[in-house]
Amino acid sequence: MGIKKYRILVLLFSVLLSLLIVETPTAAAQLSQNYYAGICPNVESVVRGVVSQRLQQSFAAGAGTLRLFFHDCFVRGCDASVLIANPNGDDEGHSGADLSLSADAIDLINKAKAAVDGDPQCTNRVSCADILAMAARDVVSLVGGPFYPVELGRLDGKVSTRAIVKYSLPGPTFNLDQLNSLFAANGLTQTDMIALSGR
Numbered sequence: 001m002g003i004k005k006y007r008i009l010v011l012l013f014s015v016l017l018s019l020l021i022v023e024t025p026t027a028a029a030q031l032s033q034n035y036y037a038g039i040c041p042n043v044e045s046v047v048r049g050v051v052s053q054r055l056q057q058s059f060a061a062g063a064g065t066l067r068l069f070f071h072d073c074f075v076r077g078c079d080a081s082v083l084i085a086n087p088n089g090d091d092e093g094h095s096g097a098d099l100s101l102s103a104d105a106i107d108l109i110n111k112a113k114a115a116v117d118g119d120p121q122c123t124n125r126v127s128c129a130d131i132l133a134m135a136a137r138d139v140v141s142l143v144g145g146p147f148y149p150v151e152l153g154r155l156d157g158k159v160s161t162r163a164i165v166k167y168s169l170p171g172p173t174f175n176l177d178q179l180n181s182l183f184a185a186n187g188l189t190q191t192d193m194i195a196l197s198g199r
């Protein structure tokens with residue numbers, strides 16, 4: 001895909017991201033832009049620094065990170081459950097569409113988490129769900145899309161199961177009614193769905 005087309009796509013995708021950030025059912029009322037002000041004040045710049053560095057090594061990690069966030073948010077809300085690895089392999093990452101999630105994107109989030117935890121003030125005090133939400137926003141803006149504020153304070157999920165993925169994510173054979181109803185369940189309109197799915 002050409003860079004110009006990619007930039008247009010990220011502009012469209014950012015609409016979804018901002019909607020998901022507002023609509024996520026997980027503790028939505030407690031989210032705020034300055035959630036980490038007294039906890040880990042530099043978290044935004046640390047995450048952005050890692051994202052910027054990783055994009056220089058792998059430009060494709062940007063698209064992969066955006067897709068990772070989309071897949072996380074559609075399954076149990078934006079709770080980073082997509083990153084959980086169950087010892088028995090019965091986790092989201094081992095199911096259907098999640099099998100093709102980008103290893104570079106997962107690595108990017110792991111690196112961002114490690115960088116955040118590297119500051120003793122922040123260790124284990126910033127959720128992976130928030131790091132993923134910030135990183136998805138950062139890839140959008142760093143490849144030429146808009147920058148938008150991300151509300152923070154999500155809690156990480158503790159549950160990840162294979163079976164739920166196929167009921168939560170759109171499949172390649174979905175018809176219009178199925179797509180509409182799945183996106184509506186995530187607070188998105190048909191117009192949102194069409195704009196976001198165009199490529």
Ligand code: HEM
Pocket residue numbers: 013016060063064066067070100102170171172179196197
């Ligand atoms: C509407 C229904 C959708 C379907 C059926 C769908 C399906 C797919 C499939 C099959 C791929 C290729 C995966 C592979 O490389 O094997 C893909 C890639 C991708 N999807 Fe979707 N998708 C949908 C919506 C979305 C939405 C709403 C977003 C973003 C908000 C999104 C973001 C992406 C991105 C960024 C990639 C490229 C990932 C990469 O290159 O690493 N998709 N999608």
